[in-house]
Amino acid sequence: MSLRLHNTLTGTKDVFEPITRGHVGMYTCGPTVWNFAHVGNLRAFLFYDLVRRHLKVSGYAVEHVMNLTDIDDRILDQAMHAGITIGEYVKPYVAAFFEDMAALRTQQAEHYPRATEHIPEMVEMISELIEHEYAYVADGDVYFRIASFPSYGALSRLDRSGLKPGARVATDKYDKESVSDFALWKKAQPGDEKLGAAWDAPFGRGRPGWHIECSAMSKRYLGETLDIHAGGVDLMFPHHENEIAQSEAANHKQFARFWLHSEHLADATGEKMSKSAGGFTTLRDLSEAGYDPVAVRFFLMAGAHYRSRLRLSDEALRAAAEQVRRLREFADRVRRSTPGPVEDGALLKRIGEVRAGYREALDDDLNLPQGVGLVFELAREANAALDAGRVGESGREALLQLIGDFDAHLDVIRVEEPGLAEEVERLIAEREAARKERDFSRSDGIRDELRQKGIALEDSKDGVRWRRVR
């Protein structure tokens, strides 16, 4: 069966087909780097990783863009208090974000555009909107006129009787009670210059609102129509509604064909985890408490279907760590096994069924928890068969394939020595850069250097993979 994804736009699970055969353009709303990401944010980012990986498993080339919001009200506020520029203020949080992503083993997106590096694209789009009267200037700010966009609110099925045309809201985050014209551009305030947070524009010096950045940057990297746009469910309104209004008004094209929204992570009390609400947990907190980031990855990805709420607790994290341990032990055992004297035909058939069932679960709106359930059932049976010497050459091969299947999404099997992965990844990136420059003696040199460390590289369609040899 083909891949079906729940599309918020239609409210149904729809068969996924990209515009260009074999190629998917995907935009995902990334972090606001005003602080460390909390585990709730990480759930959203790992959801993007799941989508990305399953698209690749499905044979697509993926061009994935994840923005970094490096300017917003909170960042300005914090930078002002610290007496530094916004660029200086966000620096450690940008670094922390990439460290978290690496620790959680997310695949790298093709682009991580930063808002402050794409101001001209935003200014251009805002100018376009003003020219066609979708936007207007008021007191040096620029607002989007929602009355000019009749389908405003379609994504979140907004009750349009609540719309207040003409009323304006300057803050980036607001609720359904304050549906009204929203800010595309905010006039420079006296303090903004010192913070490095003001730019010239034909409609006046200032800084962009939050929503316009995603519209402008997605267009810059992926064009006017995205195959997939994903984000946490809290972004559906107003952020995604505003993105649609801006982009479709400016481009006269559908903005995104599939909208995917992942549910919240709740804290132990059942409340949505959020930074503004105070109690939030970061990956650093969990590492200090002794949890392996890979177990955190497993919990956030496979602890619940992405459209269900998930609750963070020590018990759930411990259970996830134990599941990772069992998967690793199983993989180790299969890898080290020598083919037994008999081949159990029934087991072979079961492995085939489980592989198909796993794939079908993922194709059915990315139901990883269901797929993982099948794997654990089979692992029990396979362990018993290994004990009894009933796993022959074909059985072993089929089990290795199944392990490859689930680890293409979970990526929990490889066990790393501290520091080694970073060093290897750094050298791989350096080698990639050398190859791009056609400096093949340098790239071959790096391959040899790695080889001496006992690391072999394999070029695959998913990029460069490495494994331990020797």
Ligand code: AMP
């Ligand atoms: P932000 O840094 O606030 O812009 O959020 C980055 C991403 O995290 C967005 O996709 C949000 O929807 C998502 N997010 C924020 N809080 C949570 C939460 N408690 N659970 C899951 N996702 C969240």
Ligand code: ZN
């Ligand atoms: Zn966005």
